[in-house]
Amino acid sequence: MNLQTSMACTFTRESAVALADFAALCEQTVNATDYPHCTEVQRNVVIYHADSLHEALRSDPRPLMAELHQLFRQGPGVMVVRQGYSDPDVVDRHSQVFNAIFAQQDQAGHAADHFARAGTNGRIWNSLQKAAVHSPESFIEYYANPLIGLIAESWLGPHFQTTAQVNVVHPGGRAQQPHRDYPLGFQTVDEVERFPLPLHVLSQYLTLQGAVAHTDMPLETGPTLLLPFSQQYDLGYLAWRRTEFIDYFHQHAVQLPLHKGDLLFFNPALFHAAGNNITPDQHRMANLLQISSAFGKPMESLDRDRMMQALYPVLLKRLAHNELDAQGLAAVIATAADGYSFPTNLDTDPPLQGLAPQTGQQLMLEALAQRWPFETFVQHVNLMRRKRQA
Structure with missing residues (x-):
């Protein structure tokens, strides 16, 4: 590539996206031998058991951290930890804290998230600070889990900044639009085009998306739809709104059932969307963790x-x-x-x-x-x- 071509590629436009290039990345297959600490691979999602991660913490965590870092960028971009909280009572007690906070909030008409209609979800913004102030005892018990920090530091390095938002998808709740996340995922196409393409890639290293399952999440409750390897497409922040990419997502995205206490983490550039809750009576609750690098700006302001x-x-x-x-x-x-x-x-x-x-x-x-x-x-x-x- 000559200098003029390289300079032209530095700033790019939505018209440069190509579904064929995107599909070629998304149609890779995970090789489980690349992830020696994992338990299994399901539909290109790497599954770990909490016991193996705790064992790595007790010995030398660096090989595991290198494995996870590779997974988030060069690998499928998404992982699950089974029994991330081995004691479901810890999760239940913190759910009670969230329910008390919900009771204090006026949820009528303004509980939507960024990618779903108002009224579809129950939402607690800044659940981290609200929970710490409401119940320090439960906060300490809940966030004393070292696995969250282990995974966050594997991707972001030390001194990361945690924020959290609770999302409850009610029975009949409709799916989100497929999307990428903060920071560039929350900007318009015109604004994204102003950033040099290397910054599109760099932005992935500024946050990590996570979730703690606070309820069992069988498929009918609509756990998150995920498109493994989609974070590898560098033009994805210009592509995710386009009809052909949305159609491809719906044809190829995967879902895994989660159990209460499981952890889900993924690269913020991974194409994903919360699914439809088609049950008549199950409320799907997750504590969404948005963890920022020390060098990035978190989405929420915390005291x-x-x-x-x-x-x-x-x-x-x-x-x-x-x-x-x-x-x-x-x-x-x-x-x-x-x-x-x-x-x-x-x-x-x-x-x-x-x-x-x-x-x-x-x-x-x-x-x-x-x-x-x-x-x-x-x-x-x-x-x-x-x-x-x-």
């Missing part, structure tokens, strides 16, 4: 200082009673607090001991290690907030 302060007394109590191990503690703090030093105000928050100022995660770990009283911790959180303000 992480408030979350830290809500969780700290309960964490202190659990540590005093040996009710939380180091792995679980690290998982909770990684979910709740900011692990990256920037952006900040370097005039008031200078890097006094190294190249970067203290993070919220570092502050929380220091406070818990030294068993600071709650009032002392609050003072330090407020001081950190003031130092970081412009």
Whole structure:
């Protein structure tokens, strides 16, 4: 390719998409030997069992993390973890938290998601912060699961930023439009065309989509339709609205039933859509995890200082009673607090001991290690907030 051709390909338009190129990628087949930690492959979706992931965590997680990273980009782009929560009571207790939050919300007429009609779904935006404030005890029990962080770090690296949204698809709920996700998936075609094509690819590395099944999800309830390998098509952010790509999706997408406590993760560029819930009486509930790289902008704004302060007394109590191990503690703090030093105000928050100022995660770990009283911790959180303000 000469320089002029290369420059022309840097900025591209919707007219450049080609269904044949897309289909050639999507019609690959997974070779299970590429994923030695997996249990099986079903319809090109790689299936893991939580026990094997926990075993890798106890030994050396790096081979598994490399395997997962390859899966999300060069592989099918989607994985399931069976029994990601081995104790269904943990999931049920957090479902009760969500139901209490639903009861406090006015759901009439404005509960739609980005790709479904209003009234189809029940939606809790920013379920992460709302759950932390409503029930710190349940939040800690639920997010102490280290597998979420293991999978997130495999794709995004450390200091990722978790956000979450609850979605309940009611009986009779209709399917979503097939789509790609945030960030570029939430932009118009005209806006996407303004970004150089390498940025289309780069955007995939800025988020990871996940879900925790809070109910059993047989096929008739409409679990997510997935098109393995579709994330490999670099022009996909320009293509997913086109009729021929939508038709291809409906002809080739796969669905897997999920059980309560299973985990689903996929590359945000994977073509996917929630399915039809054709049951008369089953409400399909999932906690949708949208996890961002330290270098990206999350979709939702969270008050992480408030979350830290809500969780700290309960964490202190659990540590005093040996009710939380180091792995679980690290998982909770990684979910709740900011692990990256920037952006900040370097005039008031200078890097006094190294190249970067203290993070919220570092502050929380220091406070818990030294068993600071709650009032002392609050003072330090407020001081950190003031130092970081412009």
